[in-house]
Amino acid sequence: MTPLLSVRDIRKTYGAHIGCTDVSFDLFPGEVMGIVGESGSGKSTLLNCLAGHIAADSGQVIFDTRAEGPQDTLTMSEPARRMLGRTDWAFVHQHARDGLRMGVSAGGNVGERLMAVGARNYGDIRHQAIDWLGRVEIAEDRIDDRPTTFSGGMQQRLQIARNLVTGPRLVFMDEPTGGLDVSVQARLLDLLRSLVRDLGLSAIIVTHDLAVVRLLADRLMVMKSGHVVETGLTDQVLDDPQHAYTQLLVSSILQV
Amino acid sequence: MSDYNFAYLDEQTKRMIRRAILKGLAIPGYQVPFASREMPMPYGWGTGGVQVTAATLVPDDCLKVIDQGADDTTNAVSIRKFFENTASVGTTTQTAEASVIQTRHRIPEEALREDQILVYQVPIPEPLRFLEPRETETRKMHALEEYGLMHVKLYEDIARHGHIATSYAYPVKIEDRYVMDPSPIPKFDNPKMEMAAIQLFGAGREQRIYALPPYTKVVSLDFDDHPFEASKAPHPCALCGATGSYLDEVITDDAGGRMFVCSDTDYCETRRAQGHVGATQTEEAA
Amino acid sequence: MYVAVKGGERAIDNAHAWLAEERRGDQDVAELSIAQIREQLSLAVNRVMAEGSLYDPDLAALAIKQARGDLIEAIFLIRAYRTTLPRFGSSKPVETGAMRCERRISATFKDLPGGQVLGPTFDYTHRLLDFKLAAEGVAPEVPERPAAEGPVPHVAEFLNREGLIETAPAEDTPPPDLTRAPLEFPAERALRLQALTRADEGFSLGLAYSTQRGYARNHAFVGELRIGQVDVAMEVPELGFAIDIGEITLTECETVNQFKGSRTEPPQFTRGYGLVFGQSERKSISMALVDRALRWEELGEDNVGAPAQDTEFVLAHGDNIQATGFLEHIKLPHYVDFQSELELVRKLRREAGAAPMQEAAE
Numbered sequence: 001m002t003p004l005l006s007v008r009d010i011r012k013t014y015g016a017h018i019g020c021t022d023v024s025f026d027l028f029p030g031e032v033m034g035i036v037g038e039s040g041s042g043k044s045t046l047l048n049c050l051a052g053h054i055a056a057d058s059g060q061v062i063f064d065t066r067a068e069g070p071q072d073t074l075t076m077s078e079p080a081r082r083m084l085g086r087t088d089w090a091f092v093h094q095h096a097r098d099g100l101r102m103g104v105s106a107g108g109n110v111g112e113r114l115m116a117v118g119a120r121n122y123g124d125i126r127h128q129a130i131d132w133l134g135r136v137e138i139a140e141d142r143i144d145d146r147p148t149t150f151s152g153g154m155q156q157r158l159q160i161a162r163n164l165v166t167g168p169r170l171v172f173m174d175e176p177t178g179g180l181d182v183s184v185q186a187r188l189l190d191l192l193r194s195l196v197r198d199l200g201l202s203a204i205i206v207t208h209d210l211a212v213v214r215l216l217a218d219r220l221m222v223m224k225s226g227h228v229v230e231t232g233l234t235d236q237v238l239d240d241p242q243h244a245y246t247q248l249l250v251s252s253i254l255q256v
Numbered sequence: 257m258s259d260y261n262f263a264y265l266d267e268q269t270k271r272m273i274r275r276a277i278l279k280g281l282a283i284p285g286y287q288v289p290f291a292s293r294e295m296p297m298p299y300g301w302g303t304g305g306v307q308v309t310a311a312t313l314v315p316d317d318c319l320k321v322i323d324q325g326a327d328d329t330t331n332a333v334s335i336r337k338f339f340e341n342t343a344s345v346g347t348t349t350q351t352a353e354a355s356v357i358q359t360r361h362r363i364p365e366e367a368l369r370e371d372q373i374l375v376y377q378v379p380i381p382e383p384l385r386f387l388e389p390r391e392t393e394t395r396k397m398h399a400l401e402e403y404g405l406m407h408v409k410l411y412e413d414i415a416r417h418g419h420i421a422t423s424y425a426y427p428v429k430i431e432d433r434y435v436m437d438p439s440p441i442p443k444f445d446n447p448k449m450e451m452a453a454i455q456l457f458g459a460g461r462e463q464r465i466y467a468l469p470p471y472t473k474v475v476s477l478d479f480d481d482h483p484f485e486a487s488k489a490p491h492p493c494a495l496c497g498a499t500g501s502y503l504d505e506v507i508t509d510d511a512g513g514r515m516f517v518c519s520d521t522d523y524c525e526t527r528r529a530q531g532h533v534g535a536t537q538t539e540e541a542a
Numbered sequence: 543m544y545v546a547v548k549g550g551e552r553a554i555d556n557a558h559a560w561l562a563e564e565r566r567g568d569q570d571v572a573e574l575s576i577a578q579i580r581e582q583l584s585l586a587v588n589r590v591m592a593e594g595s596l597y598d599p600d601l602a603a604l605a606i607k608q609a610r611g612d613l614i615e616a617i618f619l620i621r622a623y624r625t626t627l628p629r630f631g632s633s634k635p636v637e638t639g640a641m642r643c644e645r646r647i648s649a650t651f652k653d654l655p656g657g658q659v660l661g662p663t664f665d666y667t668h669r670l671l672d673f674k675l676a677a678e679g680v681a682p683e684v685p686e687r688p689a690a691e692g693p694v695p696h697v698a699e700f701l702n703r704e705g706l707i708e709t710a711p712a713e714d715t716p717p718p719d720l721t722r723a724p725l726e727f728p729a730e731r732a733l734r735l736q737a738l739t740r741a742d743e744g745f746s747l748g749l750a751y752s753t754q755r756g757y758a759r760n761h762a763f764v765g766e767l768r769i770g771q772v773d774v775a776m777e778v779p780e781l782g783f784a785i786d787i788g789e790i791t792l793t794e795c796e797t798v799n800q801f802k803g804s805r806t807e808p809p810q811f812t813r814g815y816g817l818v819f820g821q822s823e824r825k826s827i828s829m830a831l832v833d834r835a836l837r838w839e840e841l842g843e844d845n846v847g848a849p850a851q852d853t854e855f856v857l858a859h860g861d862n863i864q865a866t867g868f869l870e871h872i873k874l875p876h877y878v879d880f881q882s883e884l885e886l887v888r889k890l891r892r893e894a895g896a897a898p899m900q901e902a903a904e
Binding site for chain 1: 286399400402403404405407408411414415416477479480481482
Binding site: 261264289298324329333337360373379390440441488504505519 | 721722724854868874877879882884
């Protein structure tokens with residue numbers, strides 16, 4: 001089977017400081033990969049390199065495109081990469097306001113990606129927006145309200161709807177539950193889990209919260225100081241950590 | 257004013273502007289940056305149009321200048337005078353007689369011909385500007401044809417008002433490629449843009465020129481189920497009785513009295529000379 | 543009966559005549575001469591030259607007279623005149639190190655080679671209206687001494703000797719020309735400085751002030767402010783060497799700003815730079831602060847989203863001729879666009895009014 005995403009030797013440095021280095025892995029269709037580590041471990045740098053938000057110094061990010069098969073997205077032309085960014089890829093930011101247009105209604109936010117790929121029927125766009133708001137548990141009568149009037153949890157759910165409406169094949173998520181209250185986190189996690197399962201999404205989720213990956217991720221990559229220190233099936237890594245740092249991470253959670 | 261070159265600008269500058277115009281004609285709807293000069297009238301008062309006209313005029317041209325459709329508005333008078341003084345070209349108020357027409361905010365009612373050039377004064381050439389203030393970003397959006405945001409704006413209008421609430425400077429797509437600002441003409445004029453004449457757009461302060469060759473495809477942005485509509489006040493002209501022309505509303509007294517008359521003054525006068533009569537005239541006669 | 547308004551042409555002619563009369567004012571009061579403006583309103587003349595980008599005190603004085611003292615209008619007259627002038631060539635870079643200073647102060651050193659020269663400044667005057675000036679003012683006797691010999695070295699050079707301040711590598715590529723090529727972004731520093739030196743004084747001042755109040759604060763000290771005359775030399779192809787073609791007065795400000803560095807790179811002070819025609823102190827200091835704020839990217843600083851850090855924002859809005867033209871153009875008739883808005887609002891109001899009634903009917 002061809003991997004959906006094949007990452008080879010990604011390296012990014014900031015002057016003398018290593019952002020991340022020697023990162024390689026494959027992601028297969030329908031698989032969810034979790035990247036965990038404490039803040040400063042390089043996990044967000046890695047995610048942004050993979051999604052093309054920051055330029056990696058070296059390496060390859062090969063994506064199995066619909067039209068032309070596996071392509072290195074780092075050397076792809078900018079138009080092609082941006083096209084990918086609004087069709088087959090989606091990016092869920094930690095802070096919903098980075099991923100939403102705060103001055104545009106909820107319906108407009110969800111509809112934007114549809115219009116960007118050519119949807120020109122107002123009724124259809126609105127219909128799809130209502131459908132997606134429902135799927136992320138936002139009431140239909142909020143469709144014309146701006147996200148500024150939404151709670152933090154609703155904003156995050158709206159961001160997810162906006163990202164998933166075009167049926168992306170790969171979703172990048174950067175701490176999707178970060179910054180939310182614990183009760184709100186639980187509800188969002190539950191929602192994410194059912195979406196991932198129902199849609200068969202492939203995703204890469206960066207988080208410092210092991211509970212998130214326990215619920216969502218098939219496989220896990222543990223990062224420390226820019227390096228991958230351990231990889232494996234989620235349950236395996238969490239239940240029987242091999243690397244001392246992973247053991248520390250897991251035990252610090254258990255102690256709580 | 258004999259100290260100045262023909263049509264004010266020096267030949268070097270005119271060549272530079274002509275190159276921009278030709279590039280604009282070659283890529284319809286694309287905004288060509290040009291080194292706009294300081295003109296002896298203020299930025300925002302038609303310096304872009306004036307520079308394009310200056311670079312376009314030849315001595316046997318006949319120039320017409322309109323503002324809001326009228327030849328006699330002060331800024332139109334001022335610009336016409338400028339070219340009378342600096343280029344000594346013939347001027348006219350009759351649309352059919354003119355070879356070059358400089359306009360602000362209107363397209364003449366009478367259909368233009370292949371041997372005519374229509375020059376628009378443009379305040380803000382960037383149709384995406386009020387959605388994205390950054391020039392580096394909007395240029396990228398044009399280059400990559402990322403126009404989703406434009407439709408988000410129209411979507412929001414319909415969601416809020418039930419209609420697309422843009423009534424002038426209504427964005428158009430040129431030859432299925434570039435989204436273009438038609439300058440602040442009323443949307444009533446948009447369908448006229450598919451015309452026989454050459455259309456040139458000059459934005460002096462923003463340093464941009466763009467152009468439409470004759471018979472270029474110009475489509476006003478809309479949704480399939482909310483199609484574009486060219487609208488105007490639902491009245492005939494009170495002076496000439498025309499029903500298909502764009503109308504100005506004139507307040508006639510302080511008791512709410514008002515009347516609607518053609519904004520294109522030449523069109524209205526020509527019709528009246530031909531014997532067409534509007535409601536006011538008939539009442540007076542009676 | 544209604545007739546469309548006619549007579550725009552006559553109205554314009556009459557307005558111009560009235561304007562000329564108002565400009566002259568009361569005929570019993572003596573008329574201002576160009577020389578009087580040039581000599582007695584010299585700071586206004588300097589501002590017009592600086593923002594008009596044309597060094598000619600007589601023309602600037604004429605523009606001020608013609609503009610009835612409206613300096614932005616005067617700058618506009620100068621710009622419109624300047625753009626028609628043929629360009630014979632460009633000068634060699636002026637040597638501000640060889641400036642014949644009439645004022646030169648440093649806020650960073652108490653005393654320094656070349657000395658602190660206060661010069662003709664308002665700085666320590668008490669701002670009390672001087673009613674003696676309302677009567678015939680006779681200039682007081684000014685004590686004189688011979689000017690110090692030799693060039694006055696730049697303060698930054700002293701710091702540079704210890705490697706304490708960043709150095710700009712020498713550059714021989716001709717700078718871009720804002721008046722001959724459309725402004726495009728990203729704009730390099732030479733282009734930014736060009737735009738800043740002719741930017742509106744008030745705009746520059748406001749931006750610079752905002753950096754001091756925390757919108758991209760960069761801790762500026764006036765390393766040096768100098769005002770004086772420099773020679774302008776031009777290479778004449780037929781001669782094969784440069785000759786002096788004149789002398790101009792300039793104000794130069796170099797700020798010494800917060801340092802950068804890291805564990806591996808030793809910290810150094812950074813610089814902001816201002817250079818303006820004539821005696822234009824406020825403007826040159828403002829320019830140096832804004833220049834420094836715009837350099838955040840090359841110096842590896844954070845973009846805190848401050849207006850003074852935003853090159854597009856600063857350069858697109860600093861030109862007062864562009865700004866005033868566009869601002870005032872809203873005086874022009876807009877009744878065509880307004881009419882289409884009227885139609886739309888009426889239609890939307892009709893529908894909004896009809897909807898509740900319809901609901902009630904159902």
